[in-house]
Amino acid sequence: MAKLDFDLPKLGPNLEIPVLQPDAMLGDGPFVAKPDHQDKLGFPGELVDDWQQVAIDKMGELLGKYRSFKVYLDSCVKCGACTDKCHYFLGTGDPKNMPVARQDLLRSVYRRYFTFAGKHFPKLVGARDLTEDVLDEWYNYFHQCSQCRRCSVFCPYGIDTAEISMAARDIMDAVGKGQKYCNEIIGKVHKIGNNLGLPEPALIDTLEGLEEDIKDDTGIDVKLPVDVQGAEVMLVTPSADFFAEPHIDGLIGYAKVFHQAGISWTISSYASEAANFGMFIGNYENMRKVSQRIRTAALELGVKRIVFGECGHAWRVAYSFLNTLAGPFDFLDNRYPVPQHICELTNDLIGRGALNLDPSANDDKVVTFHDSCNVARASRMGDLPGGQFEIPRAVIRASVNRFVDMADETIRDRTFCCGGGGGLLTDDLLELRAKGAMPRVQALQQVVDDHGVTHMAAICAICKSQFSKVLPMYGLPMDMIVSVHQLVGDAIQLGTKD
Amino acid sequence: MSVTSILFALAFYLATAVLVFGLLHRIVDYARTPAPLKIPTTPAPTTRSGVVVRMAEEVLLFRSLFRANKWIWLFGFAFHVALAVVLARHLRYFTEPVWLPVQLIQPFGIYAGLVMVGALAMLWLRRFAVSRVRYISAPSDHLWLLLLILIGASGLAMKFVAHTDIVAVKAFFLGLLVFDWQPLPTDPLLLLHLTLVLALMIGFPFSKLLHAPGVFFSPSRNQADDPRERRHLAPWAAELENR
Numbered sequence: 001m002a003k004l005d006f007d008l009p010k011l012g013p014n015l016e017i018p019v020l021q022p023d024a025m026l027g028d029g030p031f032v033a034k035p036d037h038q039d040k041l042g043f044p045g046e047l048v049d050d051w052q053q054v055a056i057d058k059m060g061e062l063l064g065k066y067r068s069f070k071v072y073l074d075s076c077v078k079c080g081a082c083t084d085k086c087h088y089f090l091g092t093g094d095p096k097n098m099p100v101a102r103q104d105l106l107r108s109v110y111r112r113y114f115t116f117a118g119k120h121f122p123k124l125v126g127a128r129d130l131t132e133d134v135l136d137e138w139y140n141y142f143h144q145c146s147q148c149r150r151c152s153v154f155c156p157y158g159i160d161t162a163e164i165s166m167a168a169r170d171i172m173d174a175v176g177k178g179q180k181y182c183n184e185i186i187g188k189v190h191k192i193g194n195n196l197g198l199p200e201p202a203l204i205d206t207l208e209g210l211e212e213d214i215k216d217d218t219g220i221d222v223k224l225p226v227d228v229q230g231a232e233v234m235l236v237t238p239s240a241d242f243f244a245e246p247h248i249d250g251l252i253g254y255a256k257v258f259h260q261a262g263i264s265w266t267i268s269s270y271a272s273e274a275a276n277f278g279m280f281i282g283n284y285e286n287m288r289k290v291s292q293r294i295r296t297a298a299l300e301l302g303v304k305r306i307v308f309g310e311c312g313h314a315w316r317v318a319y320s321f322l323n324t325l326a327g328p329f330d331f332l333d334n335r336y337p338v339p340q341h342i343c344e345l346t347n348d349l350i351g352r353g354a355l356n357l358d359p360s361a362n363d364d365k366v367v368t369f370h371d372s373c374n375v376a377r378a379s380r381m382g383d384l385p386g387g388q389f390e391i392p393r394a395v396i397r398a399s400v401n402r403f404v405d406m407a408d409e410t411i412r413d414r415t416f417c418c419g420g421g422g423g424l425l426t427d428d429l430l431e432l433r434a435k436g437a438m439p440r441v442q443a444l445q446q447v448v449d450d451h452g453v454t455h456m457a458a459i460c461a462i463c464k465s466q467f468s469k470v471l472p473m474y475g476l477p478m479d480m481i482v483s484v485h486q487l488v489g490d491a492i493q494l495g496t497k498d
Numbered sequence: 499m500s501v502t503s504i505l506f507a508l509a510f511y512l513a514t515a516v517l518v519f520g521l522l523h524r525i526v527d528y529a530r531t532p533a534p535l536k537i538p539t540t541p542a543p544t545t546r547s548g549v550v551v552r553m554a555e556e557v558l559l560f561r562s563l564f565r566a567n568k569w570i571w572l573f574g575f576a577f578h579v580a581l582a583v584v585l586a587r588h589l590r591y592f593t594e595p596v597w598l599p600v601q602l603i604q605p606f607g608i609y610a611g612l613v614m615v616g617a618l619a620m621l622w623l624r625r626f627a628v629s630r631v632r633y634i635s636a637p638s639d640h641l642w643l644l645l646l647i648l649i650g651a652s653g654l655a656m657k658f659v660a661h662t663d664i665v666a667v668k669a670f671f672l673g674l675l676v677f678d679w680q681p682l683p684t685d686p687l688l689l690l691h692l693t694l695v696l697a698l699m700i701g702f703p704f705s706k707l708l709h710a711p712g713v714f715f716s717p718s719r720n721q722a723d724d725p726r727e728r729r730h731l732a733p734w735a736a737e738l739e740n741r
Contacts, residue, residue, distance in 0.1 A: 017630075019629075020629050020630065020633060063531070064531060065531075065532065065534065065732075065734055066531070066532075066533070066534065067528060067531040067532060067533040067715060067717055068533060068537060068716075068717045068718070070527070070528065070531050071528055071712045071715045071716055071717075072716070074524070074706070074708045074709075074712055075706070075708060075709040075712030075713065075716070076706060076709070077639075077706045077707075077709050078631070078634045078635055078636070078639050078706070079563070079570050079574060079631075080567070080570060080624065080628065080630060080631040080634065081562075081563050081566035081567050081570055082566070083630040083631065083634065084630065085566070095630070095633045095634075098630060098633070098634065100634050101633065101634055104634065115704065116704045117638070117704050117705060123637065124636070124637050124638050124641075125636055125637075125638045125705075126636030126637075126638070149539060149718075152539045152718050153539055153562065153565070154562055154563070154565055154566030154567075155562060155566075156556065156560055156562050156563040156566075156574075156709075156713070157709055157712055157713045157716050157719070158539055158556075158562065158713075158716040158717075158718035158719035159716070159718075160537065160539065160718050163537070284534065284735070285738070288735075288738065319725065319726065320535065320536045320537065320725045321535055321536065321725070323725055323726060323728075323729045323730070324534070324535060324536065324725065324729060324730050324731055324735065327729045328729050337726050338726060339726075376540070377539055377540055378537070378539070378540060379540060380540055380541070380542075380544075380723055383544075384544075385540065385541035385542060385543065385544060385723060386541040388540065388541070389541075413539075413540070413541060
């Protein structure tokens, strides 16, 4: 592996709170979107002349539209409960990566322009003018937040820094300073239908190749159908699943589940992407437009159910927002939740005895599970609160014999982000990603040492890509990270139920 | 009737108006601002009654803070409970006859006052001693703690150091309630105590003390986790559908 041009934090036996290192992550932030990327999303191509006024107006608009934004800006008492909760702070020591300090980058401007105290006594309450330096600081540090909501779990008022960073990005897009990575991708979704920009013929070609691979491996004809009219289920999955390891093994797992359960299903070439980066940039209109594709595709294909593949923030948008953004879904079969997560579907099938799983097929592995932040803290599976923790674990336990959880304070709703979520999975932020992964990797290393864990399963395309990249930096194997449905796919005994 | 009494009488009417209307204005504003998306921090209750339980745990026990940091929880919780007892104890200055529960807590009020000042002192100490908390503290964060400590200390001093004529103080406040002004004793400690309370009342609606109403409007805590079962649509978002 190429030598890193930054120092990785050391993995200790315990997770230590770092000494403050002011400006440790000072910088220009990720690549700025080009005019072409901005235009496609309805944003100005470059910084507009009267950007300060536009920014303040936009902030005022968002204060009127989002109760979360307004209440969270007012309510913080600076108690410090969140200060040691962010993985980026723990990994970098930069005080501006403490959630409250990150919020304050924007709160200070809010106070200056929207509150009595800040208008008349700015020094007293830490209010400041919106200058070009402040805008640059916003751009840098609001792209060091993966919107994972870990801080919101611990805040006595539930203040969610993700809401603040989404608003900040929406304001920056409105003045013409967008992020290249997110905005270029959203443009591709609007134009082609998925984040990768994979056109329909290439998609069909890829899936046919996979069918051949499965046939070679198992001797069974497992189909990966595209645009099949009248199928029971439309699967919406992150396009990474069509493209690379370890994602693609998860897709093969879903296909085997549908095959053995005898459920007719299809992928839509029009809505060939579960991800919705509109959430990352905090832009309701873009998020809605991306969501509407799924409704349109479901109507055109005449399916009865919508099932989402393994993708963290996509599941947040699907579970929490899809009904709002693209509902109502009264044209679907209401005996199933709309939408349904692939883990819910597989777990139900396991419960009904519809799948024949042999966990000994995975006896070469000791598996742990990484709770992806958006699934853990912003969604649910099943009927009971916390099902988002239990159901994936139940699916894994049915597919492997040896399962070990990581330390309690690093899983479930206290899980650490992989370090690449929230629109930060880009190589121009590699240092941040590597350092931000430290708390998770520390907990992982502990179960590797103590329990001989060989694999970490996840249900998020971003987590999988991120870990493939950063685990080797910490001396762990790249292929340690696997899809939950890879484990299912390997355990499933094809040909025994047909 | 002294000029001091008249000034304090007017000041209390003004401060009460600022506190009540300032808070009402904020609360109405929060209530009218839509929450367009379902964003409860999960796992979250799936029903409204479950949300009431969750909110009660937050407001009465500071559950999230307890999970976050035991020291902040200890001092913060001790301060708020003690403040509640102290405030309840002070109801004796506004009621005649004094309500039974208020009579019963009188002996605890003094201990609560001591706990309140002690907890505030520890919270303030953290602002200096813990570098992370020092970093995030603005001057106003220090001043609010100082103000509360001085209010508590001046109150306790009237118990332990220099008594004031509390019968006259009570007559003054009962008089304010029925617009029948009575003279206020002019002991320096009492006037200091009351002046600081006036500052607290006036500053409240313009400050971070808005966390008190704010917590009830926090979408991550007050929303039920039911987006698949019930379609949630803000008025401005509904307008997008008609385009």
